[in-house]
Amino acid sequence: MNRGINILKEVFKVLINPKKGWDNLSNYCDREFVDLKDIDKYRPIYMLIPLFALIPALAQFLGMTVFKDLYFPEEMLKYAQQENNQQLLLYLERLREIIDTGNISKIFLISLIYYIAELFRPFIFTVLLFFLISAFGGVRNPYKALTVATISLIPTWITSILLVHNSAFTVMTIFIATFYTLYITFNASERFLCIPNDNSKTFQFIIVFAILYLIINSIFGIFIQNIFITKVIFS
Structure with missing residues (x-):
């Protein structure tokens, strides 16, 4: 219990000061192999995923129920009309109807889809991170990759x-x-x-990672929006 609390304190330090924070967690850095028992070290960090992934879904739900006018300003429809985007206009009008009528079942389902999508996000982050680590000479440890993914995504969540x-x-x-x-x-x-x-490998790594992550993240978002959210709205 105390170990878990101490690790969470270190996570907070990473968020406030990434340089010093990661130095405090770097005592695992010499691990060249993966031991399944290692997951016990990181479990308190991984438990943050379902907690923080709930924030975007909760925001969507509250926006569509409590803060309707803020969530769906009139400018959104005006923009679609000005751009003459009939598909977007139809989508927004249908969404507005769901919000105005207070269709809780659909609102809840949309929020649930967002939550499930956010649960997947750190694992997509981890897979990309894991493959790039070896390419740039780092330690191929999936636990550490998932740890970085989890902590790094907290500000966005x-x-x-x-x-x-x-x-x-x-x-x-x-x-x-x-x-x-x-x-x-x-x-x-x-x-x-x-x-x-060596030879600015860390800078090369983050540039490649940033480009791939932003592209994959955008594709993932579009996929969730077009395949799942749209089906709920027009069902």
């Missing part, structure tokens, strides 16, 4: 509470949080993932 209000400020804040996520990952590359800093 926290700021997603602003999704109750669809605005330029919300988009900008989440955009900044995404860059902080990449900054945390960058600091983990040498200190925790043991990627050697």
Whole structure:
């Protein structure tokens, strides 16, 4: 119990000061092999995934129920009309109808889909991270990769509470949080993932990772939106 609390304290330190925080967790850095028992060390960190992944889903639910006017401003429909995007306009009108009529079953289902999608996000992050680690000379340890993914995504998850209000400020804040996520990952590359800093390998690593992560993350978001959310809205 005390060990778990201590590890969570170290997670908080990483979020506040990634450089010093990862140094404190780097005592696992010499592990060149994977022991299944290692998961016990990291379990308190992994337990944060279902907790923080709930924030975006909760924001969606509250936005569609409690903060209707903030979640769905009139400007959204006006924008679709100005752009003459009939598909987007139809989508927004149907979503507006669901929100205005208070269709709790569909609102809950949409929020649930967002939650499940967020649960998958750190594992997508981990797979990409794991394969790039070996390419750049780091330690191939899936537990450590998932640890970095979990901690790095926390700022993005926290700021997603602003999704109750669809605005330029919300988009900008989440955009900044995404860059902080990449900054945390960058600091983990040498200190925790043991990627050697020869010939600026850590900079090369984070550039490649950032490009691939942003592309894959966007594709994943579009897939969830078009395949699952759209089916719920038009069902």
